[in-house]
Amino acid sequence: MNRRDSIKSLLLGSVAAGLALNGCVETKPEVKEIVSNDPVYGRTDKEKLRDKKLNDKTFLTEYELSTIAVLCDIILPSNDEYGSATEAGVKEFIEFIVKDLPYHQVPIRGGLMWLDGYSNKLFNKEFVSCTNAEQLQICDQIAYPEKTKQELKQGEHFFTLMRNLTLTGYYTTEMGFKDLGYKGNTPNVWDGIPEDVLKDHDVSYDEEWLAKCVDQSKRGDIAKWDDDGNLIS
Structure with a gap:
C-alpha cells in the first residue's frame, strides 16, 4: 500500500482529520472557490466582504x-487518477x-523555521533545496508521533x-x-418491494402499475394523477 492509499485508509476510518480545524472547512468542496476573490459559493454579503x-x-x-x-505533495502526492495536494x-x-x-500563524511559521534549521543541520541547505530523498528522510523522522525522538x-x-x-x-x-x-446525496434506484416480501404478505404488483412506477427509464418523469387519485403516467 503506498503513502496516498494509507492516508486514504486512515481518513475513511476516522473523521479526525476532517475535524482537525474545528470548523474551518467551508460547505462547498471546491477549495479554489474558497480562496477566490469573488466567491460564487453560498455566502452572505457580510461573509463575502470578510473573505x-x-x-x-x-x-x-x-x-x-x-x-x-x-510538504503538501510529500503528504499527498499525485497518482495515476488524481492530482497532488497542490494541484x-x-x-x-x-x-x-x-x-x-x-492561531495557526505562529505554529506554521515557527514550524517552517524549524524545518529549515534541521535541514541545514543535516544537509547544509534549506528544505526546498534538498533532493526528494533528503526531504523524505527528514519527514520520516517527524511523521510518526510514537517513534519521534524527543529532540x-x-x-x-x-x-x-x-x-x-x-x-482537510x-x-x-x-x-x-x-x-x-x-x-x-445520490438517489437510490428503487425497483420495487422484493418478491419474497410480497409473498410473505400475500400481495403482488398490478402489472400496469408496476410498468408505470418501477420503470427506471422513466425515473426523471413527473407522475400525473387523475381526479380520482389514479396514476395516469
Whole structure:
C-alpha cells in the first residue's frame, strides 16, 4: 500500500482529520472557490466582504508557500487518477486558513523555521533545496508521533499540523471527493418491494402499475394523477 492509499485508509476510518480545524472547512468542496476573490459559493454579503478582506491580505511569503507546497505533495502526492495536494489548491487553502484562523500563524511559521534549521543541520541547505530523498528522510523522522525522538518533537507537532491541514484542504475539494469515491446525496434506484416480501404478505404488483412506477427509464418523469387519485403516467 503506498503513502496516498494509507492516508486514504486512515481518513475513511476516522473523521479526525476532517475535524482537525474545528470548523474551518467551508460547505462547498471546491477549495479554489474558497480562496477566490469573488466567491460564487453560498455566502452572505457580510461573509463575502470578510473573505475579500482576508484574500487581500498576505501573511505567508512566497518562500514559505514554496516550502508548504513541497510538504503538501510529500503528504499527498499525485497518482495515476488524481492530482497532488497542490494541484487541488491546498497551498492556497493553507494561506487562507492562517489568515482566517490566526492561531495557526505562529505554529506554521515557527514550524517552517524549524524545518529549515534541521535541514541545514543535516544537509547544509534549506528544505526546498534538498533532493526528494533528503526531504523524505527528514519527514520520516517527524511523521510518526510514537517513534519521534524527543529532540524532534517540535518538528513532529509541525508535521502533524501540516498533515491535518493538507488532508482537510484536499478532501474538501471536488478532486478529493472523487478520490474518496464520495457521491453525496445520490438517489437510490428503487425497483420495487422484493418478491419474497410480497409473498410473505400475500400481495403482488398490478402489472400496469408496476410498468408505470418501477420503470427506471422513466425515473426523471413527473407522475400525473387523475381526479380520482389514479396514476395516469
